[in-house]
Amino acid sequence: MQEITRDWLEPLWYGSIFLGSGGGGKSHLLAIELQKALQNRSIPLLSLEELPENDFFCGTGLFGSPELCEENLPSGVEAGIIIEELEKHTGVKFKGITIVEGAGVNIFYPLLAALQTGLPVVDGDSMGRAFPELQMTTYHLENLTAAPLVLIDGNYHLHYFLDKQDTFLLELNTRQIIGQQGGVGYFAGFPHPGSVLKRVLLPGTLTFAREIGECFLQADNYRELITMLLEVTSNSFYGPVIELFQGIVKKISTYELAKWKSATLTSPKGEELQLLFQYENLLAFKNGNVAASVPDLISAIDLNELKPVNNNEIYEGQRLALLGLPAPLRLRIKKALDVVGPQCFGYRTTYLPLERLYPNHYRNKEVFS
Template identity: 80%
Template sequence: MQEITSDWIEPLWYGSIFLGSGGGGKSELLASVLDKALQNRVIPLLTLDELSESNFFCGIGLLGSPELCEENLPSGKEASIAIEELEKYTGFQFNGISIVEGAGVNIFYPLLAALQTGLPVIDGDAMGRAFPELQMTTYHLENLPVTPLVLVDGSYNVHLFLEKQDTFLLELNTRQIVCQQGGVGYFAGFPYSGSVLKKVLLPSTLTFAREIGECFLHADNYHELFNLLLEVTSNSFYGPIVEIFQGTIKNISAYETAKWKAATLISPKGEELQLLFQYENLLAFKNGHIAASVPDLISAIDLNKLKPVNNNEIYEGQPLVLLGLPAPLRLRINKALDVVGPQCFGYRTIYVPLEKLYWDYYHEKEVFF
């Protein structure tokens, strides 16, 4: 069994931003809180192989606005309340915490909950990146419900969703409560045994996020950073990264609703790329053709700071490089694309894997599909 110590936090922070693919929320303050809390404590980290098949675990996460979460930092007590209520209903005594969204603030909040409860955390998650909705998980792909679920809002009011419920409907109902009750909420749900989680969760994604973050800490220049990231990703179940574009942000525009945004980047040679995003980066177009598409990750790196950035941190004139990371294969099957493909975000286009878009690059690396 590994242990998460304070040494994990900085690399995990950078990794959480990279895997957020532009979204996932700013995790700096939560990371800082954890760093201080872990100066004299540790969090046990269980691999999927170490899970007892008969023990039960619950998924912990944050819904709503990560920005509001930073304005009123959670303590982890919210999760303790939710777990206690969930144990009352299910009759289970949970033996650990699982991560639902392995990116952004939802990497760090379960760790805060683990410190509050004394429970270990599982090294794996149900998204492998940042996604905005509850149905965009590997649980949904296995027809496993989120419920029973307990939601604690920002005022510590408890909301119960105990009966089996369609995940799309549950997403709407929980979001409505969160919007009415301060814009942020904390949940405990996905109560499953170790035998189920071994089949459902994407393995070792917490460790992978840390390894990604270590690349940013050890690189002195972009060339070195790219090679470090290439080594880490090539030895993962994602796939080797590829450079999509390098240039400066020319402009950022919003459409009729704030949800729809685009950034135009221009290269030193005058080439342009359009990056379409909502919370996460979802599509990239170069010369009128798709250059990358969700569920593959499109992650931005500030070339001045040599650090990954969220979409709420980009600005006109900023030099960026966009890197593509192939999504895990389980997010690419047709059933998964029905909930995480471009059309699920309102775009009239189909998913095209990075390996097809950059055939020569991946063929040289003997990555086949």
């Protein structure tokens, strides 16, 4: 069993931004709070292989606006409340905490919950990146709902969803409450035994996020960074990273009616890439052709700072590199694409894997060494 210490937090922060694929919220302030809390403490980290088959675990995280979370940082007390309430209504005693969304703020909030409750955290998650809705999980792919679930809103009102209702309906119901009660809330749900989690969760995503972050901390220049990222990702269940584009942000556009946004980048050679995003980066078009599409990750790197950035940090005149990372295979099957493919975000295009778009890169045996 590993332990999460203060040394984890800075690389985990960078990794959480990268895996956020433009979204997931700014996790910096939560990371700072955790660093203070971990001064003389640590959090046990359980691999999937270490989970007892019959012990129950619950997932916890943030609903709503990560920006509002920053304005009023959670203390972790709310995690203790909702986990205790979930235990009362399920009749089981939880032996650990799982991560639902392995990116951004929702990597760090379960760690805060672990410190508050004294429970270990499971090294895995159900998205492998940032996604905005409950059904966009590997639980959904296994016909497992998030309920029973307890939600505490921004005004500290408790809401209970105890029946195993359809995940789409649960998403709508919780979103409505959050919209009416301050725009942010925290949940405890997905109560499942270790035997189920071993089958459902994507393994090792927390340690993978840390490894990604270490690349940013250790690299002295962009080329060195790419080499490090290629090595880390090639030895993961994602796939080798690939550079999609380098250029200057020429224009940022917002389409209010559809809640879509786009950033147009131009290269010194005059090539153009258009990045389409909502909460996360979802599609990229290079010279009019698809360059990457969700569920594959599209992550932006500020070339001056050599750091990953969220899409709400992109500005005109910024020098960016856009990197593509193949999604885990479980997010590419038809049932998954029905809830995380481009059409689920309103785009009239089909998913094109990075391996099909860049066959020469992915046929190169050195990529996988």
